[in-house]
Amino acid sequence: MGTADAASKDVTVRLAERKPIVVFVLGGPGSGKGTQCANIVQHFGYTHLSAGDLLRAECNSGSENGTMIQNMMNEGKIVPSEVTIELLQKAMLESGNNKFLIDGFPRNEENRAAFEAVTKIEPEFVLFFNCPQEEMERRILNRNQGREDDNIETIRKRFKVFEESSLPVIEYYKARGKVREIDAAKSIEEVFDALKVIFTTTVGKVVTT
Template structure:
């Protein structure tokens, strides 16, 4: 009946989605601290691979230079390797899937469906305000660029959110609130129902 492979517990994966400035990085750090997840950022993994100077990294760098999208498979392989290397079985995957194609490829390649999607819902004006106030330094943070990043986020990521919404897997968080209030909501999402009784 069951082969040995079946007994392997699949890791718990939570996709973290939210526009630029929605505060997801801050919240991910808190989830790691409180709930023992490993935080994997697709962008960081790609950048680390480029820095490593590997053949794969060079290929990724050239694609980005040419303005091409890095193929889903490449990012997914990096995520899979990071998951295996971490020795953990609970992961926050941040900034991925960026689009519907990423999502389908992730499930096809890893055979993992996310436990849920943590979606930081933040009005565009608030994200703009945050990004502009926190960065006097980053050259890509002028208002046009921010709006463009936001538009790209909406166009590509919202279909992913909608797909998981249809499966009842989206946990939407009002990310416009102060950090601590947002984390209270996040904490409730990550706390197993049966533990909530013990105050």
């Protein structure tokens, strides 16, 4: 166990030395985060990291860690923050980039506190895709991804989880002047126009302690 802890500490130190720019991307299901993250990657050279994708990839890898994550998910348990943070740190180091969009994380206050405590990194800012529930429902039901979880009851449960868990994170960063709120109900073009303003005027100008 000591070796794993030492390796984890080494990753943390190496990452902190690079002083990466981290932007948290939060918003309810169907708020358009994925579409806009792809635009930001293309135009501003960020690396897009989805916490959910990293966890799924680890599960599919067949590693011991992946099996543990899969078992927890099957039992409906929440994967410990440290596990997700370790995957994020590893992906950040391996990317070779220094600018990151972290999508769908932190999901709750415990995630947030653990991320800052473990990585010693504070986000440059938090992008909050604010979208009315009716609009998010409409989008999810209209998209043809064949996702079995895209039924109205499941969607509403996901909205509820987002509101209860993620809004406190947004409030925390709002109090620190770090939230950039987007009217995500607008068209894809209008939303990206607003994002372009944020990324050309904010990055590198937020004072971090």
